[in-house]
Structure formats: C-alpha cells, structure tokens
Amino acid sequence: MNDLFKKREVNFLIQLLILSALLFGIHSYLNYHFAKDVVLFFPLWQIYLFHIITVLIIYTLINYRDSIGKTEVFNAFILGMLLKMILTMVFLLPWILSKPEQKGFDLANFFIPYFLYLSFEVFTITKFLQKS
Secondary structure, three states, X not given: OOHHHXXXXXXXXXHHHHHHHHHHHHHHHHHHHHOOOOOOOOOHHHXXXXXXXXXXXXXXXXXXXXXXXXXXXXXXXXXXXXXXXXXHHHXXXXXXXXXXXXXXXXXXXXXXXXXXXXXXXXXXXXXXXXXX
C-alpha cells in the first residue's frame, strides 16, 4: 500500500468516527427525551455500527482503486451503492418479517442516519470522482 492510500484512509476514518460520535450522541439524546417509552427493534449502536462499516467498506474500495492507478472509480461507487442497498435490506429483514407495530420510530431511527451517512460518503467520494 502506498502512503497516500494510508493517509487518506486514516483521515477518512477520523472524520467518520467524529461524525459517528456526534450523530450518535444527538440521536441518543433525542430518543431519550422524546421516545423513551418506545421499545425499538434495533438498538442505536447496531444501526450506527452497520452504517460505519458499510461507509468504510465503500470508501476503502474506492480509495484502493484510486491508489493503484485505476482512475475510473464511478463504476466502483455505483457497485458499492448497490451493495449497500442489498446489505440494508438484509439488515432490516428481521424487522420487516416481524410485522412491527410501530413502523415510524424504527424507520426514522435507521433511515435518518442512513441519509446523513450517505451525504457524508458522497461528499468525500466526490473528490475521487472529480479527479477522473
């Protein structure tokens, strides 16, 4: 691995962990004060761990492809998004099959962070896409 790959990966990981800690703190605070009586299907830590892992995998794949000289990363990005959608369905499958009574809280707890992480991911990966 070259130094540029490692440097970008470490910088991204630091940004991702800071964002995750901030979002998790805000999310936990809001849930505690506005939805403390609601029993959620997925604990928040599982949702955030899922998002961190999927975002990190996609960024690492694109960072690696760029570092070995493959400047065409758009296809890898689209493939990563497709993989992320499939993994999202697999992650949510137990919830979907359980025929949940309270759909709104569980959906909001998953998809609000999903779109925030997606925005962060697109913002950081845009640097690779603009280069090519």
